[in-house]
Amino acid sequence: MLYxxxxxxxxLLAIFGSMAAGAVAACPPPDKVALTGGRIIPVxxxxxxxxxxxxxxxxxxxxxxxxxxxYDARVFDVSGKVVFPGMINVHTWRGMDIPNENRPVTPHLDxxxxxxxxxxxxxxxxxxxxxxxxxxxxNNTVIGGVGRVVRPIxxxxxxxxxxxxxxxxxxATPRRGHDRMLQMAMLRETFLELDDYxxxxxxxxxxxxxKEDEKEIEVGPAEARKRGRELIRAEDIDDQxxxxxxLRGGQVRVEGEDGPTLFKPLGAFVYCGNAMDVALAVxxxxxxxxxxxxxxxxxxxxxxxxxxxxxxxxxxxxxxxxTHRETNPLTGEVRETFVPKEIFEAGLLFAxxxxxxxxxxxxxxxxxxxxxxxxxxxxxxxxxxxxxxxAKMLGLEKRLGSIEPGKDAHLVIFxxxxxxxxxxVEKVFIDGILAYEREKDVRLQRLLSSxxxxxxxxxx
Amino acid sequence: xxxxxxxxxxxxxxxxxxxxxxxxxxxVTVIPLALTLGAAGGLSASAAxxxxxxxxxxxxxxxxxxxxxxxxxxxxxxxxxxxxEAFGPAGEVEIPENYRVLDFSEHWLLPGNxxxxxxxxxxxxxxxxxxxxxxxxxxxxxCIPQAENDWIKMARTGGVTTVMMIPGSGTNLAGMGTVVSTxxxxxxxxxxxxxxxxxxxxxxxxxxYFGGNGRRFMNWxxxxxxxKARDYHLKxxxxxxxxxxxxxxxxxxxxxxxxTFRREYPATLHTQGYQLMxxxxxxxxxxxxxxxxxxxxxFNGWKVGPIVSQSDAWTINGPRQYEFDRTARRxxxxxxxxxxxxxxxxxxxxxxxxxxxxxxxxxxxxxxxxxWLPYQALRGITNITAKSIGVYNxxxxxxxxxxxxxxxxxxxxxxxxSACLMTLVNGKIVYDGTQGLRRF
Numbered sequence: 038m039l040y041x042x043x044x045x046x047x048x049l050l051a052i053f054g055s056m057a058a059g060a061v062a063a064c065p066p067p068d069k070v071a072l073t074g075g076r077i078i079p080v081x082x083x084x085x086x087x088x089x090x091x092x093x094x095x096x097x098x099x100x101x102x103x104x105x106x107x108y109d110a111r112v113f114d115v116s117g118k119v120v121f122p123g124m125i126n127v128h129t130w131r132g133m134d135i136p137n138e139n140r141p142v143t144p145h146l147d148x149x150x151x152x153x154x155x156x157x158x159x160x161x162x163x164x165x166x167x168x169x170x171x172x173x174x175x176n177n178t179v180i181g182g183v184g185r186v187v188r189p190i191x192x193x194x195x196x197x198x199x200x201x202x203x204x205x206x207x208x209a210t211p212r213r214g215h216d217r218m219l220q221m222a223m224l225r226e227t228f229l230e231l232d233d234y235x236x237x238x239x240x241x242x243x244x245x246x247x248k249e250d251e252k253e254i255e256v257g258p259a260e261a262r263k264r265g266r267e268l269i270r271a272e273d274i275d276d277q278x279x280x281x282x283x284l285r286g287g288q289v290r291v292e293g294e295d296g297p298t299l300f301k302p303l304g305a306f307v308y309c310g311n312a313m314d315v316a317l318a319v320x321x322x323x324x325x326x327x328x329x330x331x332x333x334x335x336x337x338x339x340x341x342x343x344x345x346x347x348x349x350x351x352x353x354x355x356x357x358x359x360t361h362r363e364t365n366p367l368t369g370e371v372r373e374t375f376v377p378k379e380i381f382e383a384g385l386l387f388a389x390x391x392x393x394x395x396x397x398x399x400x401x402x403x404x405x406x407x408x409x410x411x412x413x414x415x416x417x418x419x420x421x422x423x424x425x426x427x428a429k430m431l432g433l434e435k436r437l438g439s440i441e442p443g444k445d446a447h448l449v450i451f452x453x454x455x456x457x458x459x460x461x462v463e464k465v466f467i468d469g470i471l472a473y474e475r476e477k478d479v480r481l482q483r484l485l486s487s488x489x490x491x492x493x494x495x496x497x
Numbered sequence: 498x499x500x501x502x503x504x505x506x507x508x509x510x511x512x513x514x515x516x517x518x519x520x521x522x523x524x525v526t527v528i529p530l531a532l533t534l535g536a537a538g539g540l541s542a543s544a545a546x547x548x549x550x551x552x553x554x555x556x557x558x559x560x561x562x563x564x565x566x567x568x569x570x571x572x573x574x575x576x577x578x579x580x581x582e583a584f585g586p587a588g589e590v591e592i593p594e595n596y597r598v599l600d601f602s603e604h605w606l607l608p609g610n611x612x613x614x615x616x617x618x619x620x621x622x623x624x625x626x627x628x629x630x631x632x633x634x635x636x637x638x639x640c641i642p643q644a645e646n647d648w649i650k651m652a653r654t655g656g657v658t659t660v661m662m663i664p665g666s667g668t669n670l671a672g673m674g675t676v677v678s679t680x681x682x683x684x685x686x687x688x689x690x691x692x693x694x695x696x697x698x699x700x701x702x703x704x705x706y707f708g709g710n711g712r713r714f715m716n717w718x719x720x721x722x723x724x725k726a727r728d729y730h731l732k733x734x735x736x737x738x739x740x741x742x743x744x745x746x747x748x749x750x751x752x753x754x755x756x757t758f759r760r761e762y763p764a765t766l767h768t769q770g771y772q773l774m775x776x777x778x779x780x781x782x783x784x785x786x787x788x789x790x791x792x793x794x795x796f797n798g799w800k801v802g803p804i805v806s807q808s809d810a811w812t813i814n815g816p817r818q819y820e821f822d823r824t825a826r827r828x829x830x831x832x833x834x835x836x837x838x839x840x841x842x843x844x845x846x847x848x849x850x851x852x853x854x855x856x857x858x859x860x861x862x863x864x865x866x867x868x869w870l871p872y873q874a875l876r877g878i879t880n881i882t883a884k885s886i887g888v889y890n891x892x893x894x895x896x897x898x899x900x901x902x903x904x905x906x907x908x909x910x911x912x913x914x915s916a917c918l919m920t921l922v923n924g925k926i927v928y929d930g931t932q933g934l935r936r937f
Contacts, residue, residue, distance in 0.1 A: 134700075134772070135711040143714065150716035155771035155797055157824060174713075182713060192804060193775055276717070480824065 066470045067111035069093050071104075072448065074116030078455070080417075080424045081439035090120055092446040095468035100440055113450075118463060121455050122439050123168025123447030124402045127388045127427035128306060128334055128354045131158045132187070136175030141212055142227055144205055144284070145276035146182035148172045152194045159189035161394070163473040164481060165401055166449035166462040169199060169428070169437050174206040176308040176334070177213050179223045181206035183280065183303070186431055188447075190472050199445075200433055205284055205303050209318035210310030210336065221317060228325050231281045238273060239265030285326045304330030304432075306354070315342035319349050332430050337361050340379040347383045352430045355380060357392040357399055359408055375412040377422070388427040389419075398458075407456040416456070549597040551577035552924070556606040556905065559584055561895040562879045566872075574606055576901040579924035583897045601905050604918060607875070608894050609658025609902035610857045610910075611882040613813045614765065614792040614846035617854050618662035618677040618687075620646030626667035631706050631715070632722040635750035636672025638664050639691040644683050648850055652679045653928035655855025656904025656917040659689065659893075661790075661886045666698035666767040668706055669719045673753070674765055676888060678902075680922025689888060694790065695757050698767035699777050716776060723785055726754040763788040763811075763886060770796040775804060782808045790885045792846055796820055799831055802838020811885035813877075815846040818863040830867025832874070844877035844885060855917075858910040871911050900924075 070092040077088040079100060089104040090097060106112060130136040133151035152172060162170055173184025183202030191197035211220040240258065243265030247254060254261070271291045274282065279289050280303060289300040305327050307318040315333065322328040333339075333346070334354045338361055346353065361374045380387045389406060392399025399405060402423040409419035428438025436445045446469040453460035465473035475481065554574040561567035561584075573590040575582040583590065592598060616625050620643030627636050642662055643649070652660065663674030673692035681687035697719065704710050729751035735741050756762055764787045768777045774791065778801065782789040789810040795817040805812055812835055820829045835843050845860040847853070852860065861874035869877075883893025891900045901924040908915040920928035 133711070133713070135709075138711045138714045139707055139709045140714065146713040146717055148713065150776065151712040151772070153772035154775070155800060192801075193779065 067109075069107055069110035070446070070466070070469050070471075071106040071110040071112045072115050072120055072450070072466075073106060073112055074114050075118045075120040075450070077120045077440060078122075078420070079440035080122050080420050081441050087116070088120075090440060090446075090448065092448075092466070092469045095446055095470070097440060097442055097444050097446050099442055113464070115450050115464075119451040119454060119460070120440065121166070121449045121451055122424045123437070123449055123465065123467065124166050124423045125169040125171070125388075125427035125431070125437060126162070126167050126391060126402070127171050127430055128390050129170060129172060130175040132156055132170060132172045133174075137177045137181060138174070141179040141215075141223060143174075143178070143182045143277075144180045144227075144280040146174075147202060148174070148183060148185040149194050149202075152185065152187065152197065154191055154193065154197055158394075160480075162189040163465050164462060164478065165391075165403075166451070166455075166465060167391075167402065168447040168449070168465060168467050168472075169431075169433070171204075171427070171431055173202075173204060173306055176206075176208050176210065176310065178206060178208050179212055179215075179220060180227060181208070184306070186433065188467050190467055190470065199437070200431070203301070203304055203432060204306045204330075204332065205280060206308070207305045207318075207321065208308040208310075209314040209321060210308055217317070221321075224321055227281065228285075231278055231285075234278050235266070235269070235282075236262050238269055239263075241265070242268040242270075242273065286330075302330065303327070304332065306332050306334050308334045308336070309339050309342075310336035312338050312341035315339055315345045315349075319345065319351075335376075335380075337376075338363075340374060340376045343379055343383050346380070346385060350385065352386040352388070352426070353380060354388050354390060354430070357390050357396075357405070359389075359399075359405065375408075377409045377414055378412050381409075381414050381418060386426055386429060387422055388430060389422045403455045403460075404458070407458065410456060420455070550593065550595040551575060551582060551597070552921075553592040553596040553598045554601060554606055554903075554905070555587060555598060556601045557603050558605045559895055560605060560607050560875065562608055562876055563894040563896050564880070567895075571602075572606075574895065574903070576903070576921065576924050579901055581895060581897055581899050581901045581903075584895060599919075601918065603907075605906045605908060605910070605915075606895065607656070607904050607906065607910060608879045609892060609904050609920065609922065610656050610878045611659040611886070611888070611893050612652075612657055612846055612849065612854065612857050612878070613661045613790055613811075613844065613882045613886050614815070615660035615662050615677075615849045615854060616665065616851075617648035617652070617849040618642045618646070618660050618675075618679075620648060622850075626665035626671065628667040628706060631668055631703065631710070631718055632670035633668055633672050634670060634722060634726060634754050636664065637675075637692060637753065638662060638673055638696075639675045639684075639688060642675060642677045642684060642687055644681050644687045648854060649679050649687075650928075652849070652854035653920040653922070654917060654930065655853075655857055656906065656910065656920050657854050657857055658902035658904070658920065658922045659883070659888060660849070660854065661693050661765060663694060663696040663765050666696075666702040669698055669700075669703045669715050670722055671696040671698065676886060678922055679920075680902075680925055680927040689891070690762070692753075692756060692762050694763045694765040694886060695754065695787075696765050696767070697781065699773040701767070701769055701773065712772070712776075716780065720780060723781075723787075726751050727758050727785065730755045730758045757787055758785075760786075760788045763790045765886075766791050767793055769793040769798050771798060771800050774798045774801045778804050778808050778810060782810045788887075793817075793848070794835065795831055797822070799829065799834030799838055802835055802840050805835075806839035806841070811842045811844070811881070812840050813844045813846045813882060813885055814864070815860050816848040816852040818845070818860060819867045828867065830864060830869060832864035832877070833868030836869055836873070842881060842885065843873070844881040845874070846882070858915075858917075859913065862911045862913055865911060871909070874911060 072090045074087050077085040088102050091099040091104050171186050174181030184204050185202045186200040187197040188199050211217050239262045243261045246268055271289050283300050283303040286302045291298050309315045309318045322331045332352050359376050361376055363372045391402050406419040406423050410416050425438035428434045448466040450464040451460045452463050463475045559569040559572045571587045573587050574584040619641040624641045658679050660677050661674055662677045664671035674694040674696050676690040676693035678687045678689050700712050732745040766777050768774050781787050791810050791812045794812050794814040814831045822829050845864050847857050857878050861878050865871050865874050880893050883889040892902045901921050903921040904917055905919040906915050906917055918930045
């Protein structure tokens with residue numbers, strides 16, 4: 038199916054019907070868009086005062102002070118405002134129906150089948166300037182299935198998709214009802230079963246080939262398996278085992294009705310709920326050949342395994358609760374540790390994630406970054422942790438995460454500095470489409486209005 | 498156990514008010530029975546009808562609900578055998594000799610109503626959900642319909658003459674539905690088509706089969722089942738067309754589903770809300786190319802309208818006719834939402850006995866109350882629903898040559914004050930509300 042830009046606008050109207058006023062109704066977004074006069078924070082380099090960002094067909098084509106604006110561009114004067122890259126939520130189950138399936142080992146399942154474009158979560162993403170969301174099963178699992186990187190606009194999952202799933206969710210921390218031995222045993226068994234499955238499949242394929250050639254079996258089972266291995270066709274492998282094979286680094290090409298599909302190697306987001314799980318996660322990843330494509334998702338006290346983390350040198354996703362508190366059971370003394378500081382000092386690539394919806398401020402990525410600055414992490418590093426770093430982890434640094442020519446035009450117009458708590462998101466552009474305007478955000482305006490939602494006074 | 502004054506066994510003045518209504522109720526149930534018996538020699542006895550060569554209805558208005566949108570005032574409709582013979586203006590149509598003339602000259606005549614989503618033809622809740630597996634290819638509901646059950650009799654009092662009876666939504670694929678006529682004394686007479694449809698539930702009930710499934714698993718699993726069924730069909734098709742000489746293995750479970758991929762009958766989809774309906778269109782209608790009837794279509798499903806209207810799916814909304822959009826804090830008429838979003842193959846259903854089958858017209862009326870268009874709503878319980886399940890060549894409109902499934906109303910069926918006065922199925926009067934109380 039062909040998705041036109043018109044479709045995208047129509048979808049905005051349909052889904053956020055109450056937000057988008059009639060103004061953008063029937064016209065496709067302009068091919069060229071210029072944002073002029075704003076302070077550009079590209080993240081990849083130094084800020085540019087009174088600069089221009091030029092967008093053509095959804096891509097950034099020029100950034101700088103002296104960019105010539107073509108006569109046919111739709112120009113938005115953003116003088117006095119700040120132009121910032123669209124932020125990325127690198128790890129969330131939101132946007133789906135439930136965090137985890139009831140079954141513990143589900144490498145064959147895909148976030149695609151549960152993604153709901155109509156969820157208010159995506160509307161909130163727009164409102165807060167998040168333009169890339171990595172939707173992936175949550176942590177209460179053994180192997181949870183494949184995620185997907187989406188933008189918060191579009192009528193269908195296909196329209197929303199920025200990149201198909203490149204990561205499986207694996208948990209090194211026991212799923213509810215498991216202990217660590219069971220959790221590790223199930224992970225081990227999954228991969229042992231994969232070997233067994235492939236061996237049996239190889240034998241079967243070898244026998245089929247002999248039957249085709251009308252020959253008798255002349256070799257032992259070990260040799261038959263070895264020869265049969267090369268005869269396995271992609272379509273012989275079922276969904277569960279295909280994704281495990283991809284996790285091990287295999288490329289799988291499947292002939293389908295619409296031509297061949299190349300399934301690329303998968304990486305893993307491995308959840309470590311506690312410090313002790315870091316070593317387990319590293320071992321599972323190493324044993325099964327996906328260590329080089331692993332992102333570690335850290336829980337509260339994982340900073341205590343900083344030596345292991347440093348040695349692994351893999352990218353890490355930090356817990357949304359940035360300050361870890363411990364009470365000494367003997368003295369009652371409370372000790373607070375600011376987690377990002379420990380991770381930053383270990384020199385790791387890290388990303389921040391927003392807190393839950395009902396958190397007062399942690400739900401904003403900008404607030405998470407501001408906390409980092411407050412605790413002494415350099416500002417540029419804090420800004421990267423909500424833009425370029427997650428893009429790198431997802432393998433999308435050529436498309437997202439900063440304002441540079443050639444990248445997808447995911448841009449947020451802030452009223453002031455992104456880390457200033459009084460700044461608000463005024464506009465959001467996604468692939469050059471004006472996807473959000475604060476003054477047309479009906480729900481927000483109603484919330485901010487002094488007249489709405491006032492309880493009616495009882496007549497005296 | 499201590500017996501107090503509230504105990505039912507205790508006799509005393511306290512119980513008296515309770516008893517009176519009960520005896521009065523008995524009286525009410527006895528009267529119509531007596532009336533029906535009394536009328537045996539008159540209207541509803543088939544023996545008496547056979548004395549006539551046909552039936553002639555003199556009516557104030559015929560709303561034919563055919564594709565020409567025919568509406569005729571002061572008309573005569575002739576029924577011969579089980580077919581509509583002809584209809585035309587009262588002055589022009591000659592009523593043949595020995596036709597029984599039924600005078601409804603102040604009343605409306607319409608086609609019998611068709612419900613695309615029904616369980617009550619089964620006669621009980623017991624046989625609806627055989628939750629053997631998460632998907633159950635191989636099950637067929639053709640053994641369930643009970644002729645002359647109370648629910649079917651009730652259906653006729655609302656002019657409902659054809660229903661798509663389907664298994665429940667406890668699993669993602671519950672088996673085959675059956676097209677059932679509400680007139681007839683035995684299964685052979687009432688089953689109009691079997692299989693009627695393949696019942697699929699996208700989500701919203703099948704979750705509980707395994708103590709809590711998510712949509713990721715259910716959609717993957719359903720896709721697997723349909724792929725297996727389709728692969729089986731394609732293998733056999735290749736064999737039957739001589740593309741291969743190797744006879745595939747026979748499997749009764751998959752063999753029974755082959756018609757789905759030949760589009761011989763539709764799939765009835767229990768689907769609602771944005772995400773599910775989007776998935777239905779993508780998976781069932783587009784990728785599997787299955788003839789799709791979207792049922793329920795509630796919650797914020799109507800927002801998928803722009804996608805649905807580009808597909809060849811039928812949208813049969815109900816039994817919930819409105820959505821309270823909590824975030825926008827407004828009431829949305831579902832049918833109205835679909836219509837405004839460009840969906841034209843639109844009807845309503847009752848999901849009987851969730852909503853009594855006789856209230857199909859009331860569903861249509863509610864759809865209008867919440868913003869749909871009256872004439873379209875009438876189409877949405879006759880013409881459209883008949884087409885959606887593939888029985889429009891037989892029923893669903895008043896046209897010469899079609900099966901004589903008709904209903905006669907005191908006025909517009911969408912007006913809640915109107916009553917159904919008479920229902921015909923297959924040319925036979927199966928309900929007569931002109932005598933006594935209007936109930937079966």
